Amino acid sequence: MNEQISAAHRKLLNEYLDLSTMTLGTVGQDGQAHVAPVYFVADENIDLYFFSKPDSQHIQDLEGNPSAAISIYPECFDWQEIRGVQMQGSVGSNIPRKKEKQLIKLYSEKFPFVSGLKIAFTENRMYQFRPEWVRVVDNRVQFGHKTEFSLAAD
Secondary structure (H helix, E strand, C coil): CCCCCCHHHHHHHHHHHCCCEEEEEEECCCCCEEEEEEECEECCCCCEEEEECCCCHHHHHHHHCCEEEEEECCCCCCHHHCEEEEEEEEEECCCCHHHHHHHHHHHHHHCHHHHHCHHHHHCCEEEEEEEEEEEEEECCCCCCCEEEEECCCC
């Protein structure tokens, strides 16, 4: 659990946690990298949750190696507006049923269209990305401005 996240770090991340899509990076058993865009929601601990098919490439990669990296960033067309968050951590699917019900509600509120997509809940499974390291880049402050911090449990 990422209970030790400071209020300042949480505030820094809020802009990105409200966005819809994160890019999930994995590495397969063959050593090949793979990325996939997925819709996500965040909980109070900055753990990120997404739905995916268990037989998708990225989930197959994670079955062999749960380490993952993600990035979240808004679209922009000016280098002075480039900003976003990068995280390293791990992915798992052991989410308690009570927590999963709360997350499905949160997910449906963020993405109202999924309530009409039966497939979203029948053919897909919810997964949890637990970040251990975070980098926030923000060229609005200055070119290459970075803030980095750890969320790893001691």
